[in-house]
Amino acid sequence: MSPEFTPSSTPFKPLTAARDGSNFTYESLHNRVPHILTDVINDFYASIQKSTSPAAISEGKALTSQLSQLKHEMVTDKVLSPLDDDKVGDIDVWNHWLGLYFPTATWYTTPFLTWETYLYRRIASIFKRSEHWSRHDFFAMKKEATFKASMVAVAKLCSRVDALTRDSLADSENKTKMHLAFVEMLQASLWGNQTDLSMFPDLNSEALEEMQARISSGENNSKIVANDTDRIWKIVSQLQGGRIDIVLDNSGFELLQDVLLAHWLVSLGYAQKVVFHSKRIPWYVSDVTNEDFFWLVRAAQTPSLIGTKGMATEDEAALVSLGNQWSQFLADGTWEVKDELFWTGPYGFRYLPTEGKDVWDNELIKADLVIFKGDLNYRKLIYDLEWPISTPFVDALGDIATDPRAPAIVALRTSKCDTITGVDPDRAKELFAKQKDWMYSGQYGVIQLSPGRWQGV
CATH class of the missing domain: 1.20.930.60 (Transcription Elongation Factor S-II; Chain A)
Incomplete structure (x- = not known):
């Protein structure tokens, strides 16, 4: 760890509440x-x-x-x-x-x-610490209610991805088609991060449906302010039965997008194994716990238990089919869900090789690529600092970027806090002129890569 960087002594000022109420x-x-x-x-x-x-x-x-x-x-x-x-x-x-x-x-x-x-x-x-409420997830009702309210959109999306996966399998030698399919899946996973109940606690079903429509249509993709998708594809396209880890963020619709990305990667053979990293305790309103993950799979397998009103028959069939496949992936070890305590600990992720050594040595460095989802994971990757906006993403990561064993690290984040790295200064100037709150509005996103041991991509 570089001597100038400790949690209370950082190279740039941390974000704190302005006394004049301006930030x-x-x-x-x-x-x-x-x-x-x-x-x-x-x-x-x-x-x-x-x-x-x-x-x-x-x-x-x-x-x-x-x-x-x-x-x-x-x-x-x-x-x-x-x-x-x-x-x-x-x-x-x-x-x-x-x-x-x-x-x-x-x-x-x-x-x-x-x-x-x-x-x-x-x-x-x-x-x-309670006797009667120790297993109570105080955010569960809100998480499940928002997902239930969007089951028609969920089924439509699953039908779309099921068709895309079948089409990809039928023409898997067409590298251009594979590239385009990957772009669609990765960007859908990015924009799924907009459905964050800690940022939008009063999100109603109509707003959620509208947001989902924008995500699925690709309307938001011009708002990716730093985009390493093509470099990420160069790594993924070289994998033959690799391992991809996903450090999860929000449950519900965002988790669904992450699961669909994993489904496509496994079905096409790029990943032989996917490890999902969830939270052991309820966290940040809508973050994924193990229970949330398995609840989603059960909901896909048996949507009638959640509600199928308005759902097209073919969409419901696709949803059930995918749910059954996901259950099998979990049963045979193709997918694993792990809830290490480090993810809800106090340390930023630059401390993984020391304070999170078990997770780093026993899990993440075994992966070819690790995807960190969402705003909080991004903030813990780079720390909540007033970084010069053009600071390279890799430079902000510390030892997890420079460790010779490091996997490729991908950040998929819609920005809901005013810290960010790796943005071209001219692009940032244009954004500030257009929308002062662009860094924390949740309307703009990044897809960023630290290549780790995949140097040269």
């Missing part, structure tokens, strides 16, 4: 995230009301008080307090990190990436 970090801390925490409290209160156990109800009310206390600490700018042990296995890491790097930091003085990840870890610890 997105302030907006998130002052308005957006308290709104999310209020939703957690209200939704959990509704769950308590459904319980028939007096003990669970009593404990639930106590948990609600703890959540309210957390919100009070956040909005009144208290010091980030140590976490209570919830037996998940990473509290000592969290508390050592807080004590070493941010011992007296408050919510408004702490870097955005620090207080936001701390918030979600602390919410999880409140539930995990």
